Amino acid sequence: MPPVDLRSDTVTRPTPAMLAAMTTAPLGDDVFGDDPTVNALQDRIAAILGKEAALFVPSGTQGNLCALMSHCGRGDEYLVGQMAHTYRWEAGGGAVLGSIQPQPIAHAGDGTLPLEDIAAAIKPDDPHFARTRLLCLENTLGGRVMPPGYLRDATDLAHERGLGTHLDGARLFNAAVAAGGDPYAAAREIAAGFDTVSVCFSKGLGAPVGSALAGSEELIARAQRVRKMAGGGMRQAGILAAAALHALKHHVHRLADDHANARRLAAGLAGIPGVRVRPPETNMVFLDLDGERPGLVERLAADGVLCTGVYELRLVTHLDVAGTDVDRAVEALRRIL
Ligand SMILES: Cc1ncc(COP(=O)(O)O)c(C=O)c1O
Structure with a gap:
């Protein structure tokens, strides 16, 4: 008998129906912007999340990097949880490639970053300090669902203080399904307070590869340049986008x-x-x-x-x-x- 593989939800193999969708997908060259399946996926995930635009990327790590570097420039800072994936598990990409300083914040028992700690971590506009530009949250975080009221309060606070907001939503659809009701509507609601949201198709949704970053036209245009710089411009990527489109349709509920x-x-x-x-x-x-x-x-x-x-x-x-x-x-x- 094969082992029961509980290491991660990333270990799934594409289903026969997903493979069929992949092998029959219309393809183009996505670096030229003319892969119809990639474009359909980007439109679909942007619509689900209630954002103007989206970008297909090879991995969650690259989606988060594109977000950090679209919100922040050299010498800027982002606020992030001590246990957050972007801070702890992505090889320090924001610092290495974007010269962005992370300001980690300790999590409360429920995984949230206390609002008073977020407020206290925002640096004054003073030449001694890095410029605090972004609040980055994660949902789910270690399988826990962040409370919707908290997400609203935290993103409101960030916006009032002039910060952008990014959600690492690698498992956003798990949080949406846990909320009950229509998971697509729940996903949109979770995403609502965030300027950018990354989601992974290769985790619980069961696609072999791929993530997306969604946000405003302006931020996604910046993200597209970062993706190219990071080597994430893929050509006949529709073969992968087809798996993600199939997953969005059949593997959410x-x-x-x-x-x-x-x-x-x-x-x-x-x-x-x-x-x-x-x-x-x-x-x-x-x-x-x-x-x-x-x-x-x-x-x-x-x-x-x-x-x-x-x-x-x-x-x-x-x-x-x-x-x-x-x-x-x-x-x-x-x-x-
Ligand atoms: C919360 C979270 N964000 C981002 C990522 C990065 O995704 P990837 O492995 O596709 O780079 C992961 C991967 O496990 C994750 O758990």
Whole structure:
């Protein structure tokens, strides 16, 4: 039996229907702007998120980099969470390539950045300081959904103080589905306070490659130059955009199945001595372990469950994990933990 791969929602393979959409997509040269499938995807995601324009990029990392460098110039600063992907997991791209200084802010227990800490971190206009230009938030953050009222207050505060706003929405559709109701409308509502929003098609949505950055015509025109500089100008990219279009149409509502599987996993793992299960809000289950357990991930892998972590284990449900896989994983995890 193949292992149950819970390392990330990025490990999915394209479905036969997605592959069919890819192989029949009309193509052009996207650097010349004439790939009809890329253009259709950009129009579609911009419309869903309620923005003027969007840009197809190879990865979430590049989407975020394009956003940072479109909002900020050399010597500017952006406010960001200590645990945010743009700050911690993207090789410092904003600093390396954009000369943009990050100002990290500690998260509150629910993952938000307290409004008073955001306000206090905005530097006065003084030659001693970098110019604070941007607030960057993330939703979902480690599988947690940021409260809609908080997003509104934080983006209002940033705008009142003259800052731009960017949302790393790699898993925006997980947050939208968790909100209940029409997920496309929920996605638009989550995006509303942000000047730019990045979303990934290659995570819960199950496409093999690709992300998008959405925002105003002006910001997206700037982002297009950054994408080219970063080597993200792709040619017959419609073959990938077709997968993303298919995912947007067919794989959004089904994220609810991944969330249900995460709850099933969490319920199955409750009550193991020395293991605290954090109740999942979307598709990620975290297990806090009482102390380091060297070799645990390797032992689990040998028993057919792939996951990541040392002091905590991260288990992510996705398109290629069925309820029966969850039960197999629970059995192995209970035995080994
Ligand atoms: C929240 C978040 N943002 C951005 C990214 C970057 O996406 P990519 O791996 O496509 O560069 C990830 C990747 O896991 C992520 O989890």
